[in-house]
Amino acid sequence: MGGFETLDVGGNAVRLYVAGEFAAGAPGVVVLHAWWGLNEDAVAYAERLAAAGFAVTAPDMFGGQVATTLEDAERLSGAAESPDTDPSVESIALAAVDDLARRLGPTSRIGVLGFSFGAAYATLIPAERDRLEASVVYYGVYTGPHIENSSAAVLGHFAESDQFESDEGIAELEASLRSAGREVTIHRYPGTGHWFAEPSRDAYRSEAADLAFELTVAFLEKHLGSGKDT
Secondary structure, X not given: OOEEEEEEEOOEEEEEEEEOOOOOOOOEEXXXXXXXXXXXXXXXXXXXXXXXXXXXXXXXXXXXXXXXXXXXXXXXXXXXXXXXXXXXXXXXXXXXXXXXXXXXXXXXXXXXXXXXXXXXXHHHHHHOOOOEEEEEEEOOOOOOHHHHHOOOEEEEEEEOOOOOOOHHHHHXXXXXXXXXXXXXXXXXEOOOOXXXXXXXXXXXXXXHHHHHHHHHHHHHHHHHOOHHHO
């Protein structure tokens, strides 16, 4: 089992969940939570990735607050992305990447994975950290100039019917990544909606979630290597 440590972000103390074996050169993954905050679903996913052989960290981007309702989640995510909030969500995510790179050393290969709210940052920050070689996004779309500023491979998991992410938006993400010359694989899961991979949500669908996890592990092992070999 992992546990919580403290991550320094510009002089601010941020909770960081840490799981797995942190051997030099091991593959590492930063997990970015959904707009619910760093809840049990996010921690359990980090643990599952660690059990698959990755060194995993998951920063708390909401200052210890966790939402269970849509209203609270919208409030928390909005406050976190306010220009007045310090540290910013982006700075926390970047600090987590830098911290993981330091822990694992210069030969390690690192990726980032995000759920919904966190998926936007999993798409954005590879443009700012070239150590990131792989990005996994669960039902979250964010396009823009940053797409062309990274070569990280992308794996996307999207629902069949999603109230937050349109078919057009998903297609735009895939097209922009391909246009930038980046490797991208998009999976759609029949009979699912947003949050299908998060056990605490009514939308959770275990078969789709398990398949998405298996595909994620295979993708990360392809691009980062297997921790079982270190």
